[in-house]
Structures are given as structure tokens and as C-alpha cells.
Amino acid sequence: MLGGDRSDSPPNTAKYTELEGETMTQHSTGLRSLMSPGRYVQGRGALTELGTHVARHGERPLLVADNQVRELTEEPIRTSFEAAGLPVLFETFGGVPSRVESERIAARLRDHGADVVVGVGGGAPIDTAKAAGDDLGVPRISVPTVASTDAPTSALSVVYTEAGAFESYRFYDRNPDVVVLDTELVAKAPTHFLIAGVGDALATWIEARAVSRGDGTTMIGDRATRAGTALAKLSWDILWESALPAVRAVEHNLVTPAVEAVAEANTLLSGLGFESGGLAAAHAIHDGLTAVPHTHALAHGQKVNIGSIAQLVLEGAPSSEIEEFIRFTARVGLPTTLTEAGLGDATEDVLRTVAEAATAPSETIHNLPFAVTVTDVVDALGAVEVLGQQARDEAGLPRAQAPISHG
Numbered sequence: 001m002l003g004g005d006r007s008d009s010p011p012n013t014a015k016y017t018e019l020e021g022e023t024m025t026q027h028s029t030g031l032r033s034l035m036s037p038g039r040y041v042q043g044r045g046a047l048t049e050l051g052t053h054v055a056r057h058g059e060r061p062l063l064v065a066d067n068q069v070r071e072l073t074e075e076p077i078r079t080s081f082e083a084a085g086l087p088v089l090f091e092t093f094g095g096v097p098s099r100v101e102s103e104r105i106a107a108r109l110r111d112h113g114a115d116v117v118v119g120v121g122g123g124a125p126i127d128t129a130k131a132a133g134d135d136l137g138v139p140r141i142s143v144p145t146v147a148s149t150d151a152p153t154s155a156l157s158v159v160y161t162e163a164g165a166f167e168s169y170r171f172y173d174r175n176p177d178v179v180v181l182d183t184e185l186v187a188k189a190p191t192h193f194l195i196a197g198v199g200d201a202l203a204t205w206i207e208a209r210a211v212s213r214g215d216g217t218t219m220i221g222d223r224a225t226r227a228g229t230a231l232a233k234l235s236w237d238i239l240w241e242s243a244l245p246a247v248r249a250v251e252h253n254l255v256t257p258a259v260e261a262v263a264e265a266n267t268l269l270s271g272l273g274f275e276s277g278g279l280a281a282a283h284a285i286h287d288g289l290t291a292v293p294h295t296h297a298l299a300h301g302q303k304v305n306i307g308s309i310a311q312l313v314l315e316g317a318p319s320s321e322i323e324e325f326i327r328f329t330a331r332v333g334l335p336t337t338l339t340e341a342g343l344g345d346a347t348e349d350v351l352r353t354v355a356e357a358a359t360a361p362s363e364t365i366h367n368l369p370f371a372v373t374v375t376d377v378v379d380a381l382g383a384v385e386v387l388g389q390q391a392r393d394e395a396g397l398p399r400a401q402a403p404i405s406h407g
């Protein structure tokens, strides 16, 4: 979901940030609401239909992608754009989704008289395209080429400094107009992208459930609809059923029904579920983990998994539930110990830094239906290590000794 993954400095944990003179405050009306993209399209070869979808929104699209992604996608995009009578114009994404970069892309949109922007790749270029499109008020289209985050679906971008430090969240009044996800690209991408997406998407239900149990608010600032909460649960159910076979399939570059199901859970259901179901401790602890350098090698969804286990501990979930979650996510390939997250030797001070950031007043951890202190989070993190190692002992696996690799 969200992420301060590029940052070497503590994240700005404000859920709503002041941007361009406009202050977005978390003003809950007590009403329920749900936001979603205008259209979501997914499947093998979906890229060949991109031109048709783009042509519904404009005549002069600008595509934003890095060179690697452009190489992977240019040929099918060219074919589909030509069939739809659209010009093919790429702008190279600079690598960091900063305000400067989105302003640069916005200027390119203006120069070219573009009337629709298409972000192609991972969460970073898609977030940047959303920001540039919002600046100009043109439609935004997301084309994820990995199923690693739910950025393609949401109505917000995570903004970084040019140096790559987390800066702010930028909220929009609407989601992307279209999301087009080609599962053949997802299957051919390195498997760690899909695994990270599973970690991120499993947290969605753990967090939405907590919000629905209490008086929490969603990312929109309102109360959750039954639909938002149910979509988070659907994402969870799909992942328990299909994550393991999907990971095995993607290891062999295969598109199977399990891969289709997991790509949808990671991208669409998790996106709708977090935005309209609400976040709680798992993502707040993820944000806290970005406040120390130890965890920076980890992807967003990997850190979120540590946060999910810690949230279950904080909630006093039945030990059978916690153990089952640890065993399952370890089998998927996610980190389930502090050691794998790079915090094996962490002092109490380091864990306090994490816990302080995770419990900042604006953090979503306060959506839990009970009060949580810094010390509660420090102890929950300690419990993650103990429980994660114990689960390995019981499964006859060697103890975790080093940070997990991207493999």
C-alpha cells in the first residue's frame, strides 16, 4: 500500500498533508463512503487492449515508464495504440516519484498538448503519473507491470524528496480512470514482486477488520462501507487459497487461475480494501520500520508482514491464529522474524525509534479499538521475533539468521 520505502529518514506519518496551499484534514463526517477506479481490466494480453481504453479518455496520450519497462511493453502498446488511431509518445520516468519529477512530467504533458496520462510500471511511475495528471486535470490510466503494490488503484500518491526520502501523501478527489493489468507481464517478472504484493494485501483485511470493529476511519476519512470491508476480506480469502500456487506458477513464468486471482487481490481488492476499509497497526508499524536504516533493503510488502504479525500480537489474537499466519506467510516467502527484517541485533533504542514513529498521533495505529503505547509496540515487535523463530523450530526449519533476500 503506502510506503516510505525509499527513505533514510523517518517518514512524515501525517495521513493528510498540506499540499499546494490546501490542507487536507482528517475530518470525519460520520458518513460511510467508498472510492474506486472507473474501470479495472485484467488478464493475459490485456496490454493489447490498452489503446481501446485510452481512446475513450483522450486523443493525445503521454506514456510514463522507465527504460526497462518501456522495453518490455513498447511493442504491444504500439500495436494497440496504432489500431486505436493514437500516437505513441513515451516520457522516461526519472526513477524517484518526487514532486519535482511529477512537475516535470506535468510540463511535458502541457508541451505535448497531452489530454490523458498513462503510468506504466511499478508503483513509482504510476504515482508520478497520477500526480502530473492531477496537476493538469487530465484523465489518469494505470498500467501496472508487476503486482507488488496497490498504487495503480488508489486515489493517492506517495511523494518523495528528490534524494528519495519520504515526503508526504498526496490525495486526489478521484481514483485512476482505468487500470489495465496484463497478467503475462506479472508472471514473467521476478517472483519477489508478487510475494511483496501478497504481504501488503494480507494486511488489508487484518487492518480493515480492526477498523470495522472499532470507530476507525478509512483513508478517505469517513467510516467504512460494508463493501469496503468485504473487499478486504475477499482479498484475504483469495490469498489463503491461491498465494502459494501463484508464487510457484510465477517462479516458472506461468499464468494460471491462481496467478489471476492473486494479481487481482494484490492490485484491485487490496487497493479498494485499504482505501475504503481503512488501515490500522500493520501499516503504521511498516511506517515505523522505515524510520531506521536496518530495514531499507526490504520491499514495502515485506515490512508490512512484520507489521501484520505485530498487530495480531497487539490484538491478543488467539495463538493458533497467529501461528497459522506466521507459518503461511513464511511459506509464501515473506519475512516473519525481526532477524529477516534486518533487526536481529536491534537494541531496545532502535525498536523504540520504530515504535515511536508507529505511534505518532497521526498514525493509523490509533484506528485500533484500544489504546496502544510505544512500549506495547516494542514488546509486540519482540514477540514477533520469538514467535517467528518458534514457528521455524516447529516446522523443522533452520532458525532465521540474516535479513531475507529479494530472491
Ligand SMILES: NC(=O)c1ccc[n+]([C@@H]2O[C@H](COP(=O)([O-])OP(=O)(O)OC[C@H]3O[C@@H](n4cnc5c(N)ncnc54)[C@H](O)[C@@H]3O)[C@@H](O)[C@H]2O)c1
Pocket (backbone or CB within 6 Å): 001, 002, 003, 004, 005, 066, 068, 069, 072, 097, 121, 122, 123, 124, 125, 127, 145, 146, 148, 149, 150, 151, 152, 154, 155, 156, 157, 158, 185, 186, 188, 189, 190, 299, 300
Ligand atoms: N499510491 C499508493 O497507494 C501506493 C501504494 C503502495 C505503494 N506505493 C508506492 O509504490 C512504490 C513502490 O512500487 P514498486 O514496489 O512497484 O516499485 P517501483 O515502481 O520502484 O519498481 C521497481 C522496479 O521494478 C521494475 N519493473 C517493473 N515492472 C517490471 C517487470 N514486469 N519485470 C521486471 N522489472 C520490472 C522497474 O523497472 C523498477 O526498477 C513506492 O514509491 C511506494 O511508496 C504507493
Ligand SMILES: [Zn+2]
Pocket (backbone or CB within 6 Å): 001, 002, 003, 200, 283, 300, 304
Ligand atoms: Zn501497503
